[in-house]
Amino acid sequence: MLRNYLKIAFRSLVRNKAYSAINILGLAFGLACSLMIALWVKDELDMDAFHANESQLYQVFERQYYVDKTEASYLTQGLLAEELKKVIPEIQSATGMEEVRTFTLESGNTIQKMEGSFAGSDFFSMFSYPLLQGTIVSALNDPGSIAISRRMAEQFFGNPEQAIGKPIRFENKEDLLVTAVFENIPSQSSIQFDFLRSWTAYIKENKWVHNWTNTSPSTFIQLRPEIDPDKVETKIKDFVYQYTEKRKGLRVELGLQPYSERYLHSVFKNGQLNGGRIEYVRIFSFVAFFILLIACINLMNLATARSAKRAKEVGIRKVIGALRPSLIIQFLSESMVLTITAGVLALFLVMILLPVFSTLTSKHLSLPLAQPLFWTTLLGVIFITGAIAGSYPALFLSSFNPVRVLKGTLKFDTGSFLFRKGLVVFQFTLSILLIIGMIVMHRQLNYIQHLNLGYDRENLLYIPMEGELIQKYDLFKTEASKLPGILSISRMHQSPTVMEHHTTDISWPGKDPNLTIPFSDTPVGYDFVETMKLQLKEGRDFSKDFGTDSVSYLINETALQKLGYQNPIGQPLWWGSHKGTIIGVLKDFHFNSVYQTIDPLVMRLDKHMRWGTILIRVEAGKTPDVLTGLEKLHKSLNTNFPFTYQFSDQEYTNLYKSEQIVSKLGNCFSFLAIFISCLGLFGLAAYTAESKIKEISIRKVLGASVRTIVIMLSLDFVLLVGIAFAIAIPIAWYSVHQWLQNFAYHISVQWWIFALAGLLALVIAVVTISLQSVKAALANPVKALKTE
Known part of the structure; x- marks a missing residue:
């Protein structure tokens, strides 16, 4: 019996090659995409889980x-x-x-x-x-x-x-x-x-x-x-x-x-653990599920749309004694054969694409082909996918009344049409949501990359202060300043994009004794303001012309707000037990991730740093020559240490490496979701054109233009995309708004983002539909009318 079911299923798929190919291709891409996401998610969930004492x-x-x-x-x-x-x-x-x-x-x-x-x-x-x-x-x-x-x-x-x-x-x-x-x-x-x-x-x-x-x-x-x-x-x-x-x-x-x-849970908000990488794991887990669901919907839609073609088959089978359960098994068998074929193709796709995906995600991902659990899980996913995709068509087709079918009086109720249209709306709702998320994430990352940090990170070079450079810093600075292309040199602890040290030992006259305020703090060298290209709001930078600068401080605008001074220059400030005076106020600049607001900052001059970073401002276009000269100078002064350097803009970019990976993944998955949705839409448009071929032919004989026929065939689908767009807008707005709250500085969500996403979805849908609509409109009407 099973062999008979499989034989009939195989023949049905071969007989309808085009629709079978659409379903197999859609399911294969959906399964491949879900499988790669699953490998990524598993790698994330398995992080640090190998320790024997884990619990x-x-x-x-x-x-x-x-x-x-x-x-x-x-x-x-x-x-x-x-x-x-x-x-x-x-x-x-x-x-x-x-x-x-x-x-x-x-x-x-x-x-x-x-x-x-x-x-x-x-x-x-x-x-x-x-x-x-x-x-x-x-x-x-x-x-x-x-x-x-x-x-x-x-x-x-x-x-x-x-x-x-x-x-x-x-x-x-x-x-x-x-x-x-x-x-x-x-x-x-x-x-x-x-x-x-x-x-x-x-x-x-x-x-x-x-x-x-x-x-x-x-x-x-x-x-x-x-x-x-x-x-x-x-x-x-x-x-x-x-x-x-x-x-x-x-x-x-x-x-x-x-x-x-x-x-996975490493982000604190208001003192409580509140998310982290787990948010991306959840997002992409849902994405994997929805992409696979979109592929299943294709199969459901095409099977139910073509139900009239198989109505007589069902009627005859019932007349000769076939029971409904056997018909359900028959149609589920077709779905399973199709899904298993798609699963095999998906496995080959993953093998081909996994090296690229691993590079994209900066992970060492591989298919665990030697693990029985992998095959059990894969077969389980394929079985469940086949069951979900084939369940509704099987129940729907097996419910036909044989008498009405064979008399030719079979008519589909409104519910079946609405269900099919609802599935199309659901597909495009998910696709539009992904497009909007992709656009917002791309714009936010672009905003971060081009955000005015308050200093110029272009042509700014970092060299670690280590070995002999600690004692010979002044000599290094003197000799390096002679190299063509070097504009200025300074130094600091840590680096301009990672200033994480805080102190609560800052005090000043009039400070509330019940108030404790954390200040970011860092020692810096001479010419720091010039090298960083910071903007002074008041006062001056540290200078060798002033011997008292060793007990002086630079502060930023946020620190000034905390201090409450109206005329801060020359005012006293205590850093622990060290009393000094404020000589300059810097305009606020970002010295950490934009996930955080700008903290109050205090800087002091340190002429005897034991570690830190040398900052070198390079003239635009002179970087290769400068690096050659610096390497030679470094070798002569710091023989036992290899010459290493980093550019400021690279270090800043590395702060958002995870977000960049997620953005790239989002782009890929959004494209796949749209592609799979369009495969289904292409199949539905093809079937619609096929089922209305005589109507189209009569209209052409009566003088209808190609443009009129294309509009007629496209209008229903365009309306469905419009409904999907209306549903997606509020969901997308809430979702992206919540994500952007993770950043202290972020873009505003403007109306045109939603309009662009809707327009993209509409254009893609119209192009997909038009490929079949134009073909049907250009067909010779005589051939269709002769078949009557």
Whole structure:
């Protein structure tokens, strides 16, 4: 019986090649698109899920309650991990970890820039980064030790075995001993690093950690088995006040977040975790579902539209004894054969397109063909898709009355026509929503890229201040300034697009003692304003002509608003216990992501920086020559460090890398949604033209023009697109408005965006319909009328 069903199904598909091809192609693209999105989503969901202690791992975050706002971040105190483990018995292990940065390491003739950080001695017992050489106990115990990756061991020593016990030069300052080699960090880890140094070395190098009002590193803990994290969170809530006094106008709390959730849920809003990359995972999960649904709708529409062609077949089968269940199985079999064929084609499409998709998403995606679960899931999706796509046509076709069919009196009720039109409206509603989302996302990213940051990021070069450049900065600046094409040079801690350090130790006469205000702060060098091309609202930049500038400050407009000075130049300001005067007020400029508003900023002059970034303003068009000269100068002054640099505009662009990837994906999926919808529309238009061929022929004989016939055939479909547009507008407006609220600075959603999306959908639909309408209108009417 099953063999008979499949044989009839195959013959039906072959007999109607054009419609079968449309359905198979639409379903194949829908399945391929959904499969690639599913691989991307799974990779996102699997991030950090490989750790054996996953259910016991948590990250500590800090929440700060100020008088006028609440903030939160992952930055914590430097001694927090050690103290938590010592004081809270429910905590089995704990480690601090500083942000991964680039360092220079040397062994023999090999000098390389590597990514690394500092971590506590519990790190390798908490996280599942397997050691190839060395032991967990000794890997990060000593301040002179270093644990390196397999890749790093092979680059510097040949293999992991030869690396153990060997010295390696760190930042040309000290020799470290390799005590462990760990396996290369998997791509499923949100933290990527080549080496780790011990936390005792971090504490030794950073004396500020003993002040519990300072924060910088992250803190991770591992709870003992069966411990309730809520109870631990309650115990550590006011933990910092065991080591520091409470301050008026500020309350600090500690909280816990499961480590496995950190990658997807990392955005804080008003002090609470509120989204992150999980938003994009949800969006694209819905996109995958809707694109597949659009493809299923094509099959439903074409099957029900062509129901009149199969009415006699159903009538005859019923007359000779076929029951409705057997007819339902027959039509579902046709749907399954079609869907399985589309599934095979989709798999080949994914194999071809996956390398491109992986490059687009900056991931290492692959089809898990060796995993039985993959095949089970794929077959399940194909079966469900076939069942959904074939269910309504099967129920609809099998319900025909055989007497009315064979008498030729079969007429379809209004409901079936409305259902089919509703499906077309639904398709184009989703397509228009995707187009609007694509346009808004593209415009927002374009707005960000061209936003006036308050400084000129074009032709601005960053060079890390490291090695001999720390002591020889003045010489470097003098010699570099002589190079043709260099306009000015300065330096600062961190970089202009990543100024994350904050202080609450700023005070001034008349400040409310109950008010605690966080200020962004950074030390800078001479010529900072000129090099950055900042605009001074009042006063001047730091200058060697004024010996008192070492106790002077620059502030921005937002800081001035907090201070309340009417005439700020020369007014006193305290940074902790250091009293100084304000010498300049800068117009506000963006020094972080535009997800955040501009914070009050205080800058001081530091003539003895131990680390930071050298800023070089280059004359337009002279960059290649300047880089050649700088590299030569760098080699002569800083022999043991490779010459590296970065452009300001590149660093700024990297802040929005995730959004750029999502925008590109949105463009691709919007195109696919429209393409699949148009495939269905093309099929419906073809069937409509075919079913009205005699009417068209009579109209032509009576003098109707091609234009009139095209309009007649297109009008109904254009109306459906118009209805879809009306439905999509309010949904799209709400959705994009909510997304834009994530940005402190964003575009306004203007009416023309919706009009453009509607017009695009309409033009695409009309072009698709016209291909069939024009063909029908140009056909010879004599041939159609002779067939009567």
